Amino acid sequence: MLSKNILNMANYIVRQEFINKCYYLSYNKVQKLLQSGADYQAIPGKVSQQVFDSFR
Numbered sequence: 001m002l003s004k005n006i007l008n009m010a011n012y013i014v015r016q017e018f019i020n021k022c023y024y025l026s027y028n029k030v031q032k033l034l035q036s037g038a039d040y041q042a043i044p045g046k047v048s049q050q051v052f053d054s055f056r
Contacts, residue, residue, distance in 0.1 A: 003051045005039045010052070027056050 010030050017025050025033075031052055034040045040048055 002039045002043050003047060006034060006037075006043075006048065006051050007054065009034060009037070009039070027052060 013030055013033060014025050017023055
């Protein structure tokens with residue numbers, strides 16, 4: 001459930017950035033933005049990395 005939330009948030013951030021500023025955020029920038037979130041911190045590091053690997 002938490003991994004789904006992280007993936008949805010990452011997709012939303014990338015989409016909004018592209019729509020509003022015509023700029024595609026990189027994997028690293030999105031990860032930095034989400035690292036302070038509660039969902040990201042609630043799951044182990046390996047799981048969050050796997051979520052972002054599917055995002056690439």
